[in-house]
Amino acid sequence: MSAPSTDIAVIGWAQTPMVRHTDKSETQLLMEAITDAIVPLGLTRADIDYTCLGSCDYITGQAFSFVSNLDAIGAWPPKRDSHVEMDGAWALYEAWLRLQEGDIEIAVVTGSGRSSTGDPALIYPMEMDPYFLAPLGADPLTFAALQARAVIAAGIADERSMAEVAVRARGGDVETLLAEEYLRQPLRRHDVPPITDGAAAMVLATGDRARRLVERPAYITGFDHRTECHNPSFRALDDSPSTRIAAESAGLSDAPVEVAELQAAFTHEELLLREVLGFGDEVFVNSSGGALRDNPIMATGLCRVGHAANHIFGGGSRALAHATSGPCLQQNLVCILEGRS
């Protein structure tokens, strides 16, 4: 969808330290992230008109786990609140829609997940198609490997270019990485994301309120998300038509972007997404290190929007953020942010 008549902007965000294993509860992580996001803006929790939290009960191991996360937003007196069982990037989408009603000015969205609570390799297969995939233990590494093979066969990536993506994200040396054993052929350990605990919170504001609070708001000028068929074997894995449609709808072709933050947890996904979005070397992709450096499930996509917003806060004029959900880039979200002189 293109820009609404009301200006809606990202005006700040914060993330907790991104670690392999935290002693803190998800609620504690969120309390920290929200405080760190609003305090520099001179806001308190009382100023927040609307919240939308993204998290996943399956990862937390508790039904209605988002209810205890409400403790982090200071929900008294009662607040307008919503929740998505998705990455915080989709919570951002919902807040963007809500702000367009025009009756409220400030929204906070979050994404949170303690991946170390369970074993992601065993949990994700249970979230798959329950008839044909979950009983086989079809795991994310398997699907990623099968998609990598398709992307390589299409000439979009090879094992070397994938290793180069890993080196840009995490450092190291391509030759050394390529000498490693396969983890799940054609993937090696460097092609695969880390397991990360963490949370992020982002503040949105409308029109004049945004301009009063910060010097350079990151205006959301286009935002869309699209999904594909749930069964990866029914899709062309060397393409991502949902990303292409979402980007087109968000106005990617209207003007060049300087930077892009792509939620590519696996190295070949970054190469495929660059191809689908038509990015050449002129677009600086994942300068944050992306999901290959830190992969806090349910917050990874929201962090992409945050890093893209940082580019605008720092004087940049146009940036793209991408988030994804489901096996083999099943569902894709594209958000375009712009600064104004």
Add this chain to the structure above:
Amino acid sequence: MTRFIESTITFPYKRSLGPVVGAFMTALTEKQILGIRCQDAVLVPPMEWDPATGAELPHEFVEVGPAGTVESWTWVGTPSIQHPLDHSFAFAFIRLDGATTPLLHAVDAGTPQAMSEGMRVAPRWRGSREGRIDDIICFVRGEAAETEGEDTGGATDPVTRMDYLASITYRNPVPEAADRATEASREHRLLGLRCPTCGRVYAGGRGLCPVDAIELGPECEVDLPHTGTITNFAIVTPVQYPGQTETEPFVRAFVLLDGTDVIIPYSVVIELPADQVKVGLRVDAVWASPAEETEEGGGMGGSWGSLLGWIPNGEPDIDDPDLVNRIF
């Protein structure tokens, strides 16, 4: 040092299959694999709707395979407990003869060197089949399907349901405030935490003020009275499900502690028949004696520790129509 607690949650799902998946699963018991016609294509596994348009597909099933061709594969060197084989194997997209889309399944090939795109494979069937995708143990090299163990034949009735047991083990940090509340309960103390910002007092070891969204440390601890009034209650008639230990109707009451604003929720009421519990009843805390201490603590569970519940103390009832509103 934060303490962690491990818990395993199981979800015994019973999934209804519907007319299309049900037909596929029923056919598996007969060692047949069905696809569904979708315009010019044959979709395997069959879907109820056209994945491109969402239009409902007519139930035009097509038998495919049983042999097929490996289109893509990856090698699983170390199988998980969820995987179909307990030794290394390939996950592969297998396009069964007559199908347009590939099926994901395991191939028992021994080594990754034995795998290749274009390789011909056929199912290894389970002798005793229930109508599940894992009635096919895996695929093996060649054109001929095989059966492991004694073949007990197809299902006598159509398969309409599939059991799936999801089981996940989680490891969660225990808030320090919860441990401190449990420790205090061993000395028969009921610990509260007073928020320095709003003055509200919380019991139960949550360790934070949800109104101000701040953490409450040991400096916020206060001792709470052991006497209160039942503000509201429910009589729970237990439904038998896995893990349910109650068999008779029981009460869960909300207790407002004297001189405070603190509610102890979901409280056990001791030595009083369920039909005699009432709003306004005066109660005292009952603590486990050292001899009764168990690993799990008293009847209240969690960080309530040695607090077993509440017992009528004989004082006159409180007659206040607003009491019932106090459940938090």
